[in-house]
Amino acid sequence: MRCSGRLSLSALNLGLSYMELKKRLRILIVSPFVYGSGVAHGGGVVCFTQLQQLAKHHSIAFLCFTETKLDSPENEIKQLDGIKDYCDWVETVPFGFSKNKSIMANISSLALKLPRAAYLWHSSEFSSTLLSAIIKYKPDIVWIQFPQMAQYVSVCSSVKTVMDVQDAYSISCFRRARLKNGLRGCREWFDWLCWVRYEARFYEQFSSVLTLSEQDATVLRALNPATQVTSTGLPLGFSVPPAARPVPFRVGFAGSFAHPPNVEGLTWFLDCIWPRIIKTIPEARFVVAGRNPPHALVARSDTTVEFAGFVPDIAEFYASNSVTVVPLLSGGGVKVKTVEAMLAGSAVVSTPIGIEGTGAQNRLNALIAADADGVANAVISVLRDSSLRDCLAAAALSLASRNFSVDAWGEKVDAILAGLVS
DSSP: OOHHHHHHHHHHHHOHHHHHHHHHHHHEEEEEEEOOOOOHHHHHHHHHHHHHHTTTTSEEEEEEOOOOOOSSSSHHHHHHHHTTTOSSSEEEEEOOOOOHHHHHHHHHHHSSOOOHHHHHHHOHHHHHHHHHHHHOOOSSEEEEESSGGGGGGGGGGTTTEEEESSOHHHHHHHHHTTOOHHEEEEEEEEHHHHHHHHHHHTTTSSSSEEEHHHHHHHHHHHOOOTTTTTEOOOOOSSSOOOOOOOOTTTTEOOOOTSHHHHHHHHIIIIIIIIIHHHHHOOOOOOEEEOSSSHHHHHHHHBBBEEEEEESSSSHHHHHTTTTEEEEEEOOOOOOOOHHHHHHHOEEEEEEHHHHHHHHHTTTTTEEEESSHHHHHHHHHHHHHHHHHHHHHHHHHHHHHHHHHHHHHHHHHHHHHHHHOOO
């Protein structure tokens, strides 16, 4: 049964409860990649949590690209199986990556047309499949995830649309461009300008735009005041804090290496920060979690640095760290790795970019420093002082448990969806 505004009023007149009314919504989720149980990158973790929460009250259909090189094919199959447990209907379209398309994506960016990532995810086959899905599934809401997919709003003119931004690229690309020099820097600045124009152009066409942080919402409103933006926060949480205790002198980092800010931040940490830490505390050990780290970084492994690859229980990984570091120099939104570490009861040392959107305050819920000396000194302080570590960890857990409740996110989103269909 499709829930239009007229049916909603009729349902209310018949005395149906708000919960019964919510269950009538049909939502088609559109994603650039597969995610599900066992997904290894933060964006996928958040999206899967969102999907699970939406499926509690609504009927869900799911459309995405596959083979995007974010995970191995075996993991994609496993994740698709996990998604099917929550969806009435799932369909995929192969991701048509080629060297020629990559070249054309760069040309598109330099010509100030589509940004590189948006061009790579542009597909006439996907547009056709999405249109067919709307006709067959008859959704009340089309829920589009990640900026590169916003271009598909033009296919959805007959239905209400929600843009789930996850990460405002006009912010993260600006920060990345500032870190580059020469021709690479010029290319990044062109791509940033493309994203500014792209987000201002497409986001205003959505019925509602959702961000994880108020900072992202503020920037998107400034780019185009016609955009209907709401900050919903980050839905994330472990049902029970992990039982693992911190391993003495262990420093940890986790991230998806398909995400450039993680590679940049880890490279900076290994080059400029870790040598200072190990010089002061020779017994310290640094453990890096995440699939497919760049070979150039893995080659840096020694007796003090370990690349652990994918870890099946990320909460236990964070809980086992004496310190979890988030040395990010670019990126936008709320960093999932930071919130996960806080929820696991780990002491966190971060740059200002790594901690933004969490509400954490320096020396209360985390230690925050902007330069290499500051980060190194903060890590050393926590490694040397177990009472400081325990205080930071407890305060971080308390803050994250309050701010990143799945139920709180669900209540905000349900109110938005109810407003759209009524």
